[in-house]
Amino acid sequence: MIYQANSTVLANQKLGEGCHKLILECPPVAKESRPGHFIHIQVNPYCFPLLRRAFSIYDSDGKKTLEVVFKVVGQGTSLLSKKEPGDQLDLLGPLGNNFTELGSDEIGIMLAGGLGIVPVYFYAKELTKENAGLRIYFLYGAKNRSELYCLNDTDQLQAKLFYSTDDGSFGYQGYLTQLLEKLIKSENLPLEKIKIYACGPEPMLARLSDYAVANSLFCELSLEVGMPCGMGTCMGCVVKYQPDKNQEISYKRVCCEGPIFKAGEVVFD
């Protein structure tokens, strides 16, 4: 069920330079929120900026509250970063699809690139709660240590944790995709048992997609694009879709046919 509902800001926590976590109280949306979902927030009651902003859900208690984590990149996120406890925000959600389930005999590998941690963390938290007994690897990378905004949360995950930074200031120096390759080899993981769940910058997803296809790995990517409506009506948020290279490219709406797609389905330019 999708709702348009008013939410109340409970907290606005600064996680780093320009990075914020908003904790929102919104029972109808919180109750329905599942990993992979996003919400569409009206950041402003006036006309500029005009459109809502889409945010993957970082966490939800399943009852009353949900969390989003974002970086200030423009006017919409700048307005949101100034919200204070008690402020009201109109939400649409939860929207979009969810990550595929992980079987008890399977191995989950989560790849979180930069702010792409948001939907991946929510799923990792669910998969690792209450001694679920699942084998989970959590790989978290960013440009440098100061941009690993969610370290305090990931450290609490009951998963095997691996970190990477482009500059080597924390963990493995290099790309997450390189770390992934290294991990699969060093841990001798059976490829057919692996399920990869990833979100991050487009170049990372493009590299990961190629790697997953080349190695016949199950891999899901959560995409981020600008979306005016979030409900499938405006057709504005499409990506190029070509699961079968013998067929013509078609278009899929990220808001309602995604935001999660399988590696190899989406064409990255």
Added chain:
Amino acid sequence: MTNPDLAITIAGVKFDNPVMVASGTFGYGDEYAPIVDIDQIGAVVSKTLTLKPRPGHPPIRTFETPAGMLNAIGLANIGIDRFIEEKMPFLRTKKCRCVVNIAGQTIEEYAEAAAKFNDVPGVHMMEINISSPNVKKGCMEFGSSPQLTFECIQAIKGATKIPVMAKLSPNVTSITDIAQAAEEAGADCLSLINTIVGMAIDIRKKRPILSNITGGLSGPAIRPVGVAMTWKVYQKVKIPIVGMGGIMNLQDALEYIFAGASAIQVGTANYVDPNTSVKIVAGLKNYLQENDVCCFKELIGIAQK
């Protein structure tokens, strides 16, 4: 005035109220059903439909601008046949009127598209897209010439008995000439304005942002243009006008109505607040009560009198 009359009859079609949702901003009607009580709206106008399904333009298709947005979707749609089979059953269960919006690449295609709805129950009106700026063939190509507008509307009128609403483009030298041509050809009413041609450039990549290079500007940024065009066209034609362009709330709707619109359409505002149209209906009712106006019709064009 305890119970003011919001109803309006346009081209013989009775609408419970004068608030419609604009083509392309409300999908096929069912997408917003979980959060919008569609029964409260005067009419749902479908996304533009064509004889064959269209994939639309490659991304990027939309871009936000000051108090507005650009779009170049490229008339992506499922085609008339699938719409009739998959979407009309839902729309028929709704109290509101159903307006189908159609387009073609040739006059023959427009007429053929119109004729497809002749035996389809529940289609109350047909809006003719002769104004989208985002396709190479058809649409604005017809709507920017009085002669081609006349020929297109005349051909459609010959192909269907469903009342015809011609949707006009603001990207013309004289919208009143186009409006009069549509009226002469037999259009039962007019809707205006479609989007204004605009463009944005990614200064980092030094390339246009939209894959189509240009797009259509919509949103509150264009409202004064739409109000002015409604004002001008009202003075030149006798058929009713449905006004649109940047309507975000009751005040904006009243501007169009006072300029001469018999009804209004809510477009881009649906993305900001999907319930904008429902709120305008409620606001209009309050407005009539508070101002002791018995029926909505009395407000049409009062700024012109």
